[in-house]
Amino acid sequence: MSGKEKIITVHLKLWRQKNRSTKGFFEEHTLEGVSTGSSFLEMLDQLNEKLIREDKAPFAFDHDCREGICGMCSLMINGQAHGPERATTTCQLHMRSFSDQDTIVIEPWRSSAFPVLKDCMVDRTSFDKVIAAGGFTSVNVGNAQDANALPISKENADLAMDAAACIGCGACVASCPNASAMLFTSAKISQLALLPQGKVEAHKRASKMVEAMDELGFGNCSNHAECEASCPKDINLSNIARTNREFFKAKIFSEKE
Amino acid sequence: MMVSHNYLTSSIGKKQIMAITGLGLVGFTVSHLIGNFLLFLGPDAFNTYAHTLTSNPLIYLAEVGLGSMFLLHLVLAAITQLQNRAARPIGYLAKKSTGRGETFASKTMAYTGLILLAFVIIHLINFKFGSVYESTIEGETVRDLYKTVIEYFSNPLYVVWYCFAMVALGIHTSHGFQSTLQTWGLRHPKYTPMIEIIGMLYAIFVTVGFSACAIYCYLQN
Ligand code: FES
Numbered sequence: 001m002s003g004k005e006k007i008i009t010v011h012l013k014l015w016r017q018k019n020r021s022t023k024g025f026f027e028e029h030t031l032e033g034v035s036t037g038s039s040f041l042e043m044l045d046q047l048n049e050k051l052i053r054e055d056k057a058p059f060a061f062d063h064d065c066r067e068g069i070c071g072m073c074s075l076m077i078n079g080q081a082h083g084p085e086r087a088t089t090t091c092q093l094h095m096r097s098f099s100d101q102d103t104i105v106i107e108p109w110r111s112s113a114f115p116v117l118k119d120c121m122v123d124r125t126s127f128d129k130v131i132a133a134g135g136f137t138s139v140n141v142g143n144a145q146d147a148n149a150l151p152i153s154k155e156n157a158d159l160a161m162d163a164a165a166c167i168g169c170g171a172c173v174a175s176c177p178n179a180s181a182m183l184f185t186s187a188k189i190s191q192l193a194l195l196p197q198g199k200v201e202a203h204k205r206a207s208k209m210v211e212a213m214d215e216l217g218f219g220n221c222s223n224h225a226e227c228e229a230s231c232p233k234d235i236n237l238s239n240i241a242r243t244n245r246e247f248f249k250a251k252i253f254s255e256k257e
Numbered sequence: 258m259m260v261s262h263n264y265l266t267s268s269i270g271k272k273q274i275m276a277i278t279g280l281g282l283v284g285f286t287v288s289h290l291i292g293n294f295l296l297f298l299g300p301d302a303f304n305t306y307a308h309t310l311t312s313n314p315l316i317y318l319a320e321v322g323l324g325s326m327f328l329l330h331l332v333l334a335a336i337t338q339l340q341n342r343a344a345r346p347i348g349y350l351a352k353k354s355t356g357r358g359e360t361f362a363s364k365t366m367a368y369t370g371l372i373l374l375a376f377v378i379i380h381l382i383n384f385k386f387g388s389v390y391e392s393t394i395e396g397e398t399v400r401d402l403y404k405t406v407i408e409y410f411s412n413p414l415y416v417v418w419y420c421f422a423m424v425a426l427g428i429h430t431s432h433g434f435q436s437t438l439q440t441w442g443l444r445h446p447k448y449t450p451m452i453e454i455i456g457m458l459y460a461i462f463v464t465v466g467f468s469a470c471a472i473y474c475y476l477q478n
Contacts, residue, residue, distance in 0.1 A: 220272060238446075
């Protein structure tokens with residue numbers, strides 16, 4: 001821990017909601033003795049210990065790996081998905097981004113496709129459904145073939161890898177003024193469409209995944225680019241452009257009705 | 258070629274149609290502005306142009322095309338707006354822009370669009386269906402639209418409203434133009450910044466161009 005670490009007091013305004021069917025409300029807490037060296041989630045752990053000591057219900061929020069790779073953490077912090085830092089998940093956010101006596105508003109992802117389960121925990125099954133709608137990829141079975149038998153350009157490999165960095169946290173939906181899931185869906189379409197293994201079903205996949213996305217009640221993308229700006233993995237808008245192309249081709253050139 | 262049944266109802270299909278109709282309206286706006294520049298050359302040049310345009314029977318076809326583009330753009334915008342609202346029934350208490358994404362133009366598309374809708378209706382009432390004067394050019398009787406225009410802009414309030422609507426047009430198209438290309442899948446690290454600049458220049462061109470015409474007419478009184 002660095003010597004510059006400070007102890008601060010923060011005022012929290014948390015969204016509390018018992019379950020899916022009840023109405024939520026904001027609850028205020030003042031938390032003293034927060035180290036600026038602690039992570040944002042550690043601060044919430046500290047709050048929960050306090051709540052438990054006071055015999056109150058702990059604040060529910062999602063988290064798992066706490067190292068920015070699983071995509072479980074999901075808080076709207078002062079109106080920004082994953083807080084104020086760029087390319088950072090909530091679990092990677094530290095209290096040094098805040099000052100003494102700051103008020104911090106914590107809200108869940110707001111989307112009709114992500115119903116609140118409890119407090120700031122939301123159900124992101126919709127994302128799984130979008131992925132499932134993509135279906136299979138055709139691969140050669142039998143012995144593993146020679147790696148060089150499938151030529152892939154370095155550029156495409158890099159682009160596919162960049163798209164695959166998406167951890168499916170839902171920050172794109174949360175930050176989008178239209179609650180659109182285009183960045184997520186387009187990353188999942190792109191990571192396969194760019195590689196030879198995924199090319200076979202590329203059009204069909206784009207069409208099916210976009211259809212699923214629409215049916216699940218996400219909004220329509222209008223190119224605000226808030227998703228890209230809030231994405232903890234810096235997923236690029238060019239994935240959305242690629243999806244728009246793939247979708248058009250899928251619809252216009254499809255042999256089936 | 259078979260357009261799948263759900264292309265038009267899909268989010269991307271709707272956006273692509275909105276983009277294309279928007280681009281069509283952008284094209285119309287430019288030709289309209291160039292026509293308006295004839296105001297600077299005096300009544301005869303402007304009236305001859307207006308007469309040639311309106312006496313061509315193809316004008317009806319063009320009007321129907323333009324009207325349907327406008328309506329389609331509007332209806333799709335209304336549908337997507339309603340869907341987007343439904344997609345987030347409970348808003349945020351503290352929503353804050355990242356500053357790296359949405360812009361004033363992108364956030365106000367619905368409002369600038371509504372201003373333009375009001376503008377187009379008022380504009381048609383004032384000019385197309387406005388006061389009719391006649392003048393004679395080379396022995397032919399034509400509508401003196403020039404007089405209608407000059408007369409209209411003698412009221413400074415109309416000039417202000419007109420310029421205000423043109424600023425809305427500029428703001429609307431500054432997002433619309435680059436958004437159109439993105440929606441059609443045209444994005445490139447090298448060209449997209451250039452496209453954004455072209456969109457911005459276009460927006461400034463139409464705003465300044467139309468406003469200049471209105472102010473010029475006001476000064477003719
Ligand atoms: S908890 Fe795994 S990414 Fe934040």
